[in-house]
Amino acid sequence: MDFLELARSRWSVRNFDPRPVEQDKLDRMLEAARLAPTGANRQPQRLYVLRSEEALRSVRAATRMAFNAPLVIMLCAEVGEAWHNQNETVMHGTVEETYSVAEMDVSIVCDHMQLAATELGLGTLWVRGYDTQALLDAFDLPEGVVPICLLDVGYPAEGAKPSRLHEARKPLEETVFEL
Ligand SMILES: Cc1cc2nc3c(=O)[nH]c(=O)nc-3n(C[C@H](O)[C@H](O)[C@H](O)COP(=O)(O)O)c2cc1C
Structure with missing residues (x-):
């Protein structure tokens, strides 16, 4: 598939078919994850595959946004392993960090x-759309591993269709500038 065709055919699914995701398809997604570039090639990503009844129950208790997906990937970062710009500091609440x-x-x-x-x-x-603490309470993550986002995965339920936001993209003139 041509890249723009692929990019156009992705839309946010919020209603899934109960059919499980095949292992070979999950493996291919995980390989795509492995190939992603990361700052200084540190590869701080830590991915947690949630598909057992128990894991899905836990994630659904932490967020309404897992919907009825048969598979949820909890994408975390081992923050200490990520590249930090030592020359730039940012405030996290009252704490100054690189x-x-x-x-x-x-x-x-x-x-x-x-x-x-x-x-x-x-x-x-x-x-x-979740509270980080709720996810930390739901799963016993190693020290220093912080959830960054979730990815719900599955086959769209029959009749599921893109929300109106899917077509609502700003024209390039509003988002691209030449300096
Ligand atoms: C960083 C990020 C966070 C998002 N969080 C949520 C979320 O918590 N709940 C939700 O229903 N959609 C979430 N979305 C999906 C966006 O609302 C959606 O991508 C956008 O409205 C465009 O629609 P489309 O994905 O169908 O093209 C998120 C998307 C991104 C990129």
């Missing part, structure tokens, strides 16, 4: 997975 690219790294991983899933005929939803 600037980290952890969220960018994990976002690229998530985008690779979303597009790989689209190519495989799967639907996805990128989710940030």
Whole structure:
């Protein structure tokens, strides 16, 4: 599939068919994740595959946005492993920290997975609508591993269709500038 055709055919799915995602398709998505570029090639991403009844129950208790997806990937960052710009500091509340690219790294991983899933005929939803503490309470993550986003994955339910936001893209003149 041509790249723009692939990019156009991805849309946010919020109603899934119960049919499970085949292992070979998940493997291909995970390989796409592995190939993603990361700052200084640190590869701080940590992906948690949630598909057992228990794991899905836990994630659904932490967010309404897991919907009825048969598979949810919890994308986290081992923050200490991500590249930090020692010359730039940012405030996190009252704490001054060096600037980290952890969220960018994990976002690229998530985008690779979303597009790989689209190519495989799967639907996805990128989710940030959760409370981080609720996810930390639901799952016993290693120290220093922080959830960045969730990716709901599955086949769209019959009749599921893109929301009106899917077509609502600004013209390039509003978002691209030449300096
Ligand atoms: C960083 C990010 C966070 C998002 N979080 C949520 C979310 O929590 N819940 C949700 O329903 N959609 C979420 N979305 C999906 C967007 O709302 C959606 O991509 C956008 O409205 C465009 O629609 P489309 O994906 O169908 O083209 C998120 C998307 C991104 C990129």
